Amino acid sequence: MKVTFPHMGNIYIAAKALMDGLGVEYVIPPFTNKAALEIGSLHSPEEICLPFKIMIGNYMQAIEQGADTVILTGSCGPCRFGEYCEMQMNLMKRLGHNLDFIVLDVPLDIGAKELLNRIGKVSGASTKTKAQKLKAAVDAFKVMHLIDDIEAKARFLTGYEATKGAFKRLLNSCKAEAMNCKTPEEMLKLLYDYRSRLDKVKTDKNKKPIKIAIIGEIYTIIEPFSNLYIEDKLMDYGVSTKKTLTPSWWYKNLVLSPLKLNQLEIKRKARDYLPLGIGGHARECIGEAVLAHDEGFDGAIQIFPMGCMPEIVSKAILPKISREKDFPIMTLVVDEMTGEAGYVTRIEAFVDLLERRKNNVLSGC
Amino acid sequence: MIVGIPKGLLYCRYQSFLDTFFYELGAEIITSPDTNKEILNAGVKYCIDEACLPVKIYHGHVASIKDKCDMIAIPRIMQLREREFICPKFCGLPEMVVSSIPDMPRTTMAPIYAMSKDRLYAWAKKTGSMVTHDTGRIKRALDSAIHEQQRFKGGIKDEGFRLNIALTGHPYNLYDSFINMNIVKKLNKLGVGVITEEYADESIIDDQVKKLYKKPFWSFARNSYGFAVHSAQSKAVDGIIYISSFACGIDSVVIELIKDKTDDFPFMVIKLDEHTGEAGLDTRVEAFVDMLERTR
Incomplete structure (x- = not known):
């Protein structure tokens, strides 16, 4: 097998x-x-x-x-x-x-x-043996959490980095090296090591980068190819990004949902706009948009595959949030016909818009 | 109190329930007109582009009555049966409409779980309190609404035609003659009788569904699948026509499942969107009927 x-x-x-x-x-x-x-x-x-x-x-x-x-x-x-x-x-x-x-x-x-x-x-x-199998499962969960953690941290801190591209390089080499590991123990050690190395990257706390939340359908925001590597692109622009939906989040959500203890904060934030779970991650999408606004993010980008049923509902609701909270939200719909040039133009325009709203038009000069 | 009821989506199936419920509560009821060009245009204008045609038309129905009533009944149907769902767009329908159409009157927001009377009562209590505070009246209204609904038997079963086809798809595509451009009449005119899933036995559908690796979790998908596959395998009809709206997520799955089980049985899928031209539809229907005649 x-x-x-x-x-x-x-x-x-x-x-x-x-x-x-x-x-x-x-x-x-x-x-x-x-x-x-x-x-x-x-x-x-x-x-x-x-x-x-x-x-x-x-x-x-x-x-x-x-x-x-x-x-x-x-x-x-x-x-x-x-x-x-x-x-x-x-x-x-x-x-x-x-x-x-x-x-x-x-x-x-x-x-x-x-x-x-x-x-x-x-x-x-x-x-x-049974014990070894159990250990393998536990190790795998640890790995999943660690890599999600490292990625989230690197992507968010990008906006503050002192040397351009430092976090991206670190993240890429971390993933590449993880694949060369022979055993789970070796991989865990490597990931712990990388996580502490993240803290040593020089950052400039005085910077005020553009911060964007990535929301939408879970597969298209997690699988980088399907969203044409949007997070890497935003890293190149020096934008800090955050996404809540990750494999480790998904797992936690799955375990907690029978107890109705999952995503309490997101559910609370979504209550005014979409009080019920309607399938997929539409309610999470709405909640994250509101949450991103409350956390001081500059904007949000919603991504979903063409025809995604739950996200169509959230796409209909997002403009209302955008209007009421004065919070820019852009929606990108991806399918096998998505052209990269048009897509990049839209992302660039959105980032430009956010920059202007921040009153630092000349920041790039 | 004037209650507006849009004639879109599942109104075709739950008309008696909604009408009776609000009538018994003592509200004046207005319904939107049958789907027409203006309603379609209004729907396309207000609704987001990605939604399917029936949802767009529903927006049009709401827009056509929103200024004429004090509240609009937008049923948020969550589940019809245990462990089954319908399309997520139904679950978020009130939010979609309220966020997309400006200057909306009050709307009903309570979710409908139609698995048991108790759960329906939870809906009735919330919705009814928008009209009257008399809980006894709400209870009675729900009872008679359920009673009326149980007497309702929709569906089409033509008799006395030489050729017969099974017409499947979501009810709101089958019974809105504007959306499907009167396909039933067209078929009848060509000498073809139509039968719909309402006339299939529940046990037949169950039998077919049991053969799947995974139980389909959409109520309508389950019916369409069971009915279509049974019709094909038992050769009860000469062909199957599936009416589907463009970008319908559920249909994209069901059609594949049906195709997988029916081999070479004549099966035509008609995709509808706001640009569908009638001439093209005529040609396809005629060609399909011609083919059925030849293979006979």
Whole structure:
């Protein structure tokens, strides 16, 4: 059994730690690229959303490297993501690939026994003892938190950096080196090391950078290829960015949601505009926009794939927030046809607008 | 108190419920006119571009009555059955409308969970209190509204035609003759009878859905899928026409699932948006019927 999984931001780093710890054979698909998107768009139904197409591309490229089992999380929200597994299974079968899908769904829908059964398929392939397996899982979670932490910190501090590009270089080398680690322990050590190195980068606390919150649909804000590397671009402009939705956030949300203790602050902020969860992360999107305004951010950028049902609702509501709070919000809709030039122009114009509003038009001169 | 009820989206199915409820509360009811060109234009003007055609038209319906009433009933339908949902746009419908259309009167905001009477009562209490404070009256109004709704049986089942097709899709696309340009009449004229999912047995749909790896979690998707696949496999009809609105997330999934299970069975998908031309639709329907006749 050779396991693979679709890309979604930094998950591949945590997945590597997990599989290394379990001693299961795995393939990390090549980083999402143009070719993957093209393969995906070719085979996928036309009207399905962008993440589906990219994921198909990921599978196809992983198959070339010998993968035969896909791990995928499920969901039973009203969002289309929950139906991905069924459609992707059918599609891959039609394309003549005999892939085994392991879909991790919440126990409420498939039953706890079935979930354990499905997890057992993966852990059964491992020869390690139970304690070692558990340790691998714990290590993987630690890795996920650490890398999300490092990334969030680097992206936010970019605006304050004394040497341009210092944080970006550090972040990139951190990710690259993490992939060279042989064991989870080695990776954890490396990440701890990088996290402390972040604090040593010289920053200028007197700077007043533009601060932008990235909000919207979780896949398109986490997977950098799908949003044309917007965070890297903003880093280049010296803009501080923040995003709340990350894999570690998602996990925490999932665990806390049965107790209704998840995202208390975001829910409170969203109450005036969207008091109920409507599926996907629409309420989070609204809450984050309000939260970003309260935290003194200069603007927010909403990103979602074309046709995303929950985010269309939040897109309809965001102008109201923008109007009432005098808070600029731009929406970017991405799909396989998104052209980079037009996209960059819009981002640049938005950053310019925020700069002017800050009354420092000459800051770039 | 004048209550405005927009005739868009699921009004076609829950008309008796909404009308009876507000009538029994003692409110004067006005409804928007049947969908027409002005309503479509107003909807396109107010609604955000990314939304689908039925949602845009709903905005148009609201805009056409917003100045004529004291409050507008916008049903926020969250769930119709346990562990099932409908499109997220329904769950956020009041917010979408209120944020997009200026100068709105009061609107109903309470969520509808139609799984049990108790949960419906929670909605009725909140919504009814906007009209009257008499809780006994609200209770009675809900009872008779539910009673009326249970008597309602929508759907189409034509008899006596040589060719028959199954017409599937979301109810608001099937029963709004402006959106679908009177496709039922067009088909009848060509000598084709139409049958819709309301005439399929619940057990048939359940049987089909059970065969899926994952239970579909949208109520309408479940019905359309079960009905279409059953019709194809039992050869109860000669073909299937699926009416879908452009960029409908649910349809993009259901259509794929149906195609996967029906092989070569004649299946046509008609995509609708605000630019759909009638001539093109005529041609496609005629061609489809011709094909059915030839394969017979």
